Amino acid sequence: MNVTPYIAFARIAFLKILAYRLRYYTGIVTYMVNVSVYYFIWKALYRGKESLGEFTFEEMITYVSVGFIIRTFYFNNIDREIANDILLGHIAAKMTRPVNYQWMNIAQAAGESFFRLFMFTVPTALAILVVFPLRAPASPYSALAFLAALLFSFMVFAALNFLVGTCAVYLHSILGLIRAKYFLVEILSGLLIPISFFPDALAEISRWLPFQLISFTPLMIYMGKFQGEQLVTSFLLGLGWTLVLVGLGHWFWRKAATKLTVQGG
């Protein structure tokens, strides 16, 4: 596969974000508000307690804050964009280009994420650090493993979104599906509550699902709670699920593309 066009797509996505300044500024404020809300919720829950489960209050605040900080990096709207392409008929023009539609979408999301990393993730992290007491990564070794785990969280999130977006070929309007997936991912990824707080059965299932790779796994690595063998397992799981979800997306899109009807005109 020739990668030049995909790098070009990433670049275009980067430029597109820059075109809208207001959206950029409001984004940072939104994340500040999110973290603040969870700070106070957890503060109330920890009242009079040293720790909940395996987390001290300080660890919990770190968990939640870093969770939202990395969300500024891995987040994308591939599902919404595909739904728009199909609903508004833009898909027609995109299909007449000699590029792979799945990788085009992932490349654009990567361009956005790369942009966000510098313009969003770092400023948000700094803003949150000023207000809330965060812990540093457990060790330089954890820090490196954490960064590597972020690649999987991006890929899993992107591949999932592509799968959901592709459903639009059959269902046309998938706003409901997108919302459902949004909440499912927020819960099952461990963004809102660490997976270890789930009821036992659900926690056990979640340990093998792809969602935890988005948020819970990198956070546990950051805090040094995943080490050694557990670290290796989570990387293998990350690699495995990435391959499976991307492969599934590839197969699903090929099938869906033959069923395509183009709306309007």
Added chain:
Amino acid sequence: MALIEVSKVSKRFKTYDRKEGVWGGIQNLFRRNPREVRAVDDVSFTVDAGEMVGYIGANGAGKSTTIKMLTGILVPSSGSIRANGYVPYRDRHQYTRGIGVVFGQRTQLWWDIAVVESFQLLKRIYDVSDRDFEEQLEIFDAVLNLKPLLYTPVRKLSLGERMRCDLAAAFLHRPRIVFLDEPTIGLDVVAKENIRQFLKRINAELQVTVVLTTHDLSDIEELCRRVLIIDRGHLLFDGSLEGLRERFECKSQIVFELREPGQVDFGRLGFNSSVEFQQLDALRCQAVFDKKQVASAELIKSIVNSLAVRDVTLDDTTIEEIVREIYSRGEVVPS
């Protein structure tokens, strides 16, 4: 050899009829009424390399569906298409390298960013060398006057400007075939002319094969030697513009104005039933006739000699009228 071969192609869609009203809406939740629509029905034609073909039809006739099958977006329900040596939908990746597409109703450029960025992206997608890229831009700039537009975001361009950029984008990678779906829709006269000039030059100089759909028949008259007419999914006519005229232009009409108001006795002119006369009002009369049977010069001579007339105007059937006739009849009547 034919560059595009379409044989016995049909495209069927399933749509669902919706019942009206609240109760109907509730029924729709549980039961849907599928109905099959044949957008394109058993259409065959070929296009040779270097040709510029006009594909016309009323709204919903099946033009765009055909174009979408030719560009590999839609899969035919039956029949086969080969273009430039490929099966469009199956070999989409290789096939699309050699084609250019413009959908007049929406832009292929990236909406929020400067035009030149879109061109740069296309350059990388199609692997166009720096030299070719510069060269192509120069050629396009000469006809389309692109340079002043390059650094403007697409959303700030006027429709005419946008279309100029879209056209340039479609030809940037020197495709062998270009499909234009209503390239002049919504444009003013000047912009239309601009685009026609461009297409003429590109077709002549670069030997690009062009298939274009349009509602504006003057596009066809200016650009295409050959025309395909589709209506309700069926191909009604395939041939030259002259052929179309010859086949359908049965009726011409002469309108003449009398010097003084009065009743005219048309029998005096001596054309019997071959010319249909009609008095429009006290001053004006109309004669409808078939050019193949009656020479217009003869008729005019006779009118001028036998009647006191002030003015004579001759109207030939335009392509537009022929097509309107075809659409309303929905079939080709053999002549």
